[in-house]
Amino acid sequence: YFRYVDPKLQVEADGDELVIKASSYAKSVEILNEKEDLILEDNYFDMNGGERRVKILRGEPAGLRIRSVYDIGR
Structure with a gap:
């Protein structure tokens, strides 16, 4: 199996917009x-290390939480 890095x-x-930052590859970001x-x-995506911007279509960005496969597997 593949071991993901944090x-x-x-x-x-x-x-x-939301600005998402990652220090390394992130699988299935939510x-x-x-x-x-x-x-x-776009609410489920993979991203390499760096920055990505995602438009908010509806809802308020209060109490934001972010996770990926790395977090689910811990």
């Missing part, structure tokens, strides 16, 4: 808010 995911709101009613242009 991508050290971070997410913050910037206007009508972003939720505290009400779990956040609708994004």
